Amino acid sequence: MHSSELNARIINRGREFFAGIAGEKPSLFDKGSWMGKMMDWSMGNEQFKVQMFRFVDVFPSLTTGKLLTEHIREYFGDEREMPPFMAAGARVAGMLGSFGGTVLNKVLTANIEEMARQFIVGETTKETVKNLGKLRKDGFAAVVDVLGEATLSEEEAENYTNTYLELLDALQAEQEQWQGLPGTGGDPALDWGHAPKVNIAVKPTALFCLANPQDFEGSVAAILNRMRRIFRRVMAVNGFLCIDMESYRFKDITLEVYRRLRLEHPGYPHLGIALQAYLKDTDRDLDALLAWAKEKDVRISIRLVKGAYWDYETVKAGQNGWEVPVRTIKAESDAAFERQARKILENHGICHFACASHNIRTIAAVMELARELDVPDDRYEFQLLYGMAEPVRKGILKVAGRVRLYAPYGHMVPGMGYLVRRLLENTANESFLRRSFAGEARIEQLLEDPAAAAERERAARSARPEKEQTGPDGLVPFKNEPMADFTWADHRAAFPEALARVRSRLGETCPLFINGRDVATGELLPTVNPNRPSEVLGQICQAGTKAVGDAIAAAKAAFPAWRDTSPRVRADHLLRAAAAARERIFELSARQILEIGKQWDQAYADVAEAIDFLEYYAREMIRLGEPRRLGHAPGELNHYLYEPKGVAAVIAPWNFPLAISTGMTAAAIVTGNCVVYKPSGLTPLMGRCLAELFREAGLPPGVFNYTPGSSAIMGDYLVDHPEVSLIAFTGSLETGLRIIERAARVQPGQANVKKVICEMGGKNAIIIDDDADLDEAGPQVLASAFGFQGQKCSACSRVIVLDAIHDRFVARLVAMARATTVGPSEDPAHFMGAVADGKAMERIRGYIEVGKTEGQLLYEGPVPEGEGYYVPMTIIGGIRPGHRIAQEEIFGPVLAVMRATDFDEAIRWANSPRFALTGGVFSRSPAHLEKARREFRVGNLYLNRGITGALVERQPFGGSRMSGAGTKAGGPDYLLHFMDPRVVTENTMRRGFAPNEEMDTGQERV
């Protein structure tokens, strides 16, 4: 916190500032304009704001009058429902209906484009250069930023890089005609006597389409390659390059890029980086950067901003179970900014400072700090966004002289995202500009020391009794296990370490686990690394019918006691298994990287999902374990309760070798059944891990039995066995139907009608609507189709693209695919690894050949030489619903592209296979999204996101039709399938006397 004298001076300066701009308003808040009215309406009506900002987002895609009209209707209803300012044009014209639609189209188009122009300095180089000149005439310098769609491919990254190079060429030509802006520095050819006239900002992730902290080194190197080219050009024009900071995920990569580039040209001073005061890390990062600069004896430049991705960061963290990386108290960010500004200014000898804020308190503080610390003018400047806070920039210009405007340049399409962010931040309740200029706060409040305000807010929050959230029986409520967070260096380091540890113990012999004891059998089969089949991971004892019979007998013997164990105690076993898995999460991930070829994040997600199943089903069983009282008739007590069925056979697949095995097993066990578990022949070691987790959890002998072995030898035996009452299976359609059919035949001595819980295949489609956000759709389709080599039941194997957008989407998709590499899964540089085994490889290659005859090959990627079950990443276009690769499950990295004439046809095609597991739609049409909700009939439908990665509790998983029998793993009904309900009715009336909670009736009788 500042000294009280300093704070007083800051407040005084702030007051003067306000006085100096009294009566002025930023154009955004000018209610005379359409934009101002829109802002005003948005601030008063959250629902309208959402619709309007979403509409602005989709607007550039609405390339026909029809599309535009439809979307206006869908977003805002008809004229009668719109706010007056919107409908005004149409109303005045007295033209409702289709004529009104035309008028509205024009009004909205004109106004939205005008809004965009407010924030974008130019759509073309020429326009940009011209407008920059105008700004300079008004006394403002600029930093130019090139707007870009998300960079999805190498071509796009290259184009983006080239745009900068071209821009620099144009600016170089232009700057010679620019006079330096007035200032106290020495060189009149420079702005303010010291600053380059050419100043650009670059977003590092735009330079590499696969930037990803999981592949930290690869990402840094690739970004640096292109950044270096830009920087060389910048130096050539004697300009300034600032590397922008984007989302938290890329922060460390960006810092690393900056440091390396800095060292490559230590003598050239004009290289800066942006830091975000709202990040909890920034104090530490700033210290480290300053220390590094001192150590390396280089000069650096820091643009300090508050940070522009607050919503995004909090949402992403919330969704992934990570700690929120940004400060959640607004005043804390403001205080951090002042604190960090002081730190930078104190180090002005080595660090140039760009103060990027519209906040008058912040600006006043920086001015006073600079004065207190005697910072020369050439060591700091002020930056604001082009098009915003006009009174503020005027005020600073008056006082400090050195104002640089952050000026985006580029097309309307990428500009809309930028516009939405600007609108959002200005409508936020805590926006300084809103509070200052939309008349909601007093100047004293606006100028208060943010450290004091933060203190107060922290105190208020800790005084507010947090809503105590408790789960069943006093447990904390269920929460998904966090995803691996590769922004943390220790998570990145943990994988190679765990892989090495696991590798050091390869080749061990793995016994069965029956009735609480390891059981070795004579027959051994190796399990291998599909990326390197010569690497034998272990020798697996094979269970034959004898061993399976023993396991069933053990399960049967254990059943009565386990059934009679209380739900809470059964649940506790699951919770202990979850704790054990959490403890070993990197090791378990490493094991499946090796045994089935998952990528790091995929493997970790599988273990996390296993933990989720354990934690979730434990709580579910406690909930369901409480007998429910039914009815309220007097004199009777009806209790509804659930009981397990007996011995459960769990037959698991290899593709989620821990998660699905754990889910089915945990459900069976926690409901009171005893399990004979047959893992897939491809992942017996992961199966063995499950046995170890349950052993660590202290499960009584016989409750869980592990019997790896050949389906051909003992599959039918297990299914047919009269003592098996329940079969939980996840796998192929063929095997699933075989199990269903066999289990339906009652065997001699069989006690129960067998229950089959069956999850089978999918033939999942993503529909790309003509207004889809391709920046989102492209990467999500790629990930859904080719993540883990497409070997997920949920994987996307068809993408149905509306004609109007087809070619553009496909071109981007193929370009993205081309950027990916295939190779051993354990190397995070590879997007794809080998498929499960040789049989899978042959099958998938066969389908690729089929696809080539049915459609047109759009992309077939390279595969590494040598051993490993690799198949190429394959995209085949021109596929129609009748084609085999549009109907049959391939279970590999083969994507069929289908061109649909309209959305109805797309839905029809999407629904056409016999499977109905997952599906997705990318659309920004509320009507189409609604139609998809109703008519795209799959078990898991995803709107505007990828279609894999269902999470326990949030996206209970499973399909219908030939994909399954309507069970939903990880959902609220799942455990019911493992139990039979019972009702116990007690007549509580004896001799006309019924105890009753409500009535102590008391009529005198005689």
Added chain:
Amino acid sequence: MHSSELNARIINRGREFFAGIAGEKPSLFDKGSWMGKMMDWSMGNEQFKVQMFRFVDVFPSLTTGKLLTEHIREYFGDEREMPPFMAAGARVAGMLGSFGGTVLNKVLTANIEEMARQFIVGETTKETVKNLGKLRKDGFAAVVDVLGEATLSEEEAENYTNTYLELLDALQAEQEQWQGLPGTGGDPALDWGHAPKVNIAVKPTALFCLANPQDFEGSVAAILNRMRRIFRRVMAVNGFLCIDMESYRFKDITLEVYRRLRLEHPGYPHLGIALQAYLKDTDRDLDALLAWAKEKDVRISIRLVKGAYWDYETVKAGQNGWEVPVRTIKAESDAAFERQARKILENHGICHFACASHNIRTIAAVMELARELDVPDDRYEFQLLYGMAEPVRKGILKVAGRVRLYAPYGHMVPGMGYLVRRLLENTANESFLRRSFAGEARIEQLLEDPAAAAERERAARSARPEKEQTGPDGLVPFKNEPMADFTWADHRAAFPEALARVRSRLGETCPLFINGRDVATGELLPTVNPNRPSEVLGQICQAGTKAVGDAIAAAKAAFPAWRDTSPRVRADHLLRAAAAARERIFELSARQILEIGKQWDQAYADVAEAIDFLEYYAREMIRLGEPRRLGHAPGELNHYLYEPKGVAAVIAPWNFPLAISTGMTAAAIVTGNCVVYKPSGLTPLMGRCLAELFREAGLPPGVFNYTPGSSAIMGDYLVDHPEVSLIAFTGSLETGLRIIERAARVQPGQANVKKVICEMGGKNAIIIDDDADLDEAGPQVLASAFGFQGQKCSACSRVIVLDAIHDRFVARLVAMARATTVGPSEDPAHFMGAVADGKAMERIRGYIEVGKTEGQLLYEGPVPEGEGYYVPMTIIGGIRPGHRIAQEEIFGPVLAVMRATDFDEAIRWANSPRFALTGGVFSRSPAHLEKARREFRVGNLYLNRGITGALVERQPFGGSRMSGAGTKAGGPDYLLHFMDPRVVTENTMRRGFAPNEEMDTGQERV
């Protein structure tokens, strides 16, 4: 309400009364005694009271020290948990554990027996006569009542009758030695100069074991037969007979018995009847009785009581959905008593009055009323219960002289029920005696005019805002359709009337109903009355595969629109069908009486259950139709919702021809499926009624299709059809397993894995524990085993009786059976009618022969001559678990009796068949009931009640093992089986912007 002068006089007299007995306490409230302590403890502790009164109830059955000790422990815990007064004996002796147990046994036995003796004038005739003499010495007359167990057989009724005759003999001998009690009447040989010295009270239902208002005339005649014999003997000894009033169910029968007996001996004055002031009917009944007496010119006598079955009446009414027949405001009963007393006293010329109350206000009011109305002494007297309210009786004796004590005589066993009732009424909060003598109310309150108090309470209740109970979407909450109430003459009359109406339209041709239209086919089959097979009820068009195919096509075509109809609208169709069924409830009952031979109440219950299914599933669907939001991660919306499966085949049985058909069909339809319904070949007309109900409900064409026909011809076709996605079946194990097996084979072109909802057979047992209440167990076993000829899935076909009680139970059971008659179901005099058809008759008879070889025939009833598919009611003893009739479902009136050595063996045997549907236990051992809850593993377990008659919502119905697949019709999970869950996940974040209910986050960004 009385005049205020009269009320003031009443209060004055009451005050004097209280003053006259000041300082005295009834022995019940004397805290010096064990009983007083027990009463005191019970009044302060509801839980203890329940345990104690239940213990008193079971006490007579605890015939061994071991049983007694165990029950004491189970009811009261060990000595440390008992109230001090109970454990005192054992504690003082310092003897906990088994020694303490022995002491406790003695203490409790002694005290409970002493309590019983408090209220029972004698256990033997000799003792009774002696004690009556003592009472007379103290100035009290008596009315003697013979305690009896429930009369379950003709033998028991005869024994009971004979006991009265013997009692009268003994009293005749004795009365000659008794001096008349002093009084102002003329004849010194009579009590008080005018009253017979011998006075008895008789409970009419004790004279006929099958008394039942459904067979009103039969019940009246049978009771009258024995009552007449008693009355003749009473007249012979110049005594007084009062016919007691029991529960409401028998009120009209009792009044009718009284009237007829009165007219048979119009000249003999001493015949009375009891009326209950707490009944809402009594004002009207009293007026009618007085008018009748005037019209017939006979003298009558009325004993007015408040009424002793308040709990029972409210519970029974609550359970059956009937209006509560008793007043629910205590003061209203008191006010009614005074009002009715006045009416009787006003008519003292023709009506003698016995005022039976312990309430000093009531007594004072009667005294003042009599004085105001100048009623001569010989026209009224006061009655109190023997052993209660000693100060009150002394007070009356002092003032009025004429006090008669109601004095039960008989054994301890039946006496315990009487004791419990006395304890209950004295511990009730509103008990006048408790309020007067357990020190809780002031005299002013006790003497207040009850009419004023009632007025006040009514006002208070209507001021209290009733807890608004609403069901889903604004509907009233689900309530079971009331049972037929045969206490109402119009319900009794409705059946013969409806039967006649239905009969007038016999023989019609019944077409199929497909796609909203009637469809006639060439082939006709008759449906007949099983009680008279020559009576053809209708000619049924038979559906072959062609028609079934058409129906499936119609259902398929109707499906998309029906699926997309909102749950609420679908539910409304069910509610309309329920209203239509309610409208026609007697006609629908009559139809199934004729078509399948149900008794009146059974048929009505079936229709009521059908209505319940419609009402319940409608509400359930509204509940489940609301998409559920899952998870609370920001930036995503997950909705969990349910969708129908498609075409459902409903294959229904004949035994609940409307209810089960309606249940399965309504569930399928309301969830959005379309139905092809095949009724049983034995009840196609009832099936047709269902079609009519749905037509009246306005169901769109094709949603429900009715295709009666032969299983052999089209059953497999329906099950195998690839367009059928769901099969709901209720019927035999054999057919069920066949369906399960066939449905599991996927047919070419089949879209869905077929779901089979299957309810199959049962082999249900009732266990009779050694402490069971045989008064309850006997009739409940009889009803469960032989109701509707034992043709219910839930019927009792085995009764497992503990050795200790076996012979006594079996003797009573067989005696009960002997009392029943078999004949056409439409005549309510018959307990049983014909079975379903000739095939059933042959099968059941075959099993009877098997049973005779496996065990000992205990009872084989007669069957009527001539046509009709009758089989005898059959009870076979000596059956062991290995016998066929202990394992195979017979589905007819054949009951196997098994003798088990202990409760564990009984449970083991009960669980031994492959079925697990229903079961029951009669026991008063808390430990055994708890064990049964856990270990008697059937779908529906009933404790201390019959095992048939499961009600929708309260007892969701269905079993496991070979009885079914764990579905529970009428329960909260049932509809889930008819649907597949879907999850729709929307990513709501666009351009980093996610609308969020909780946070309008607002961090400033730059």
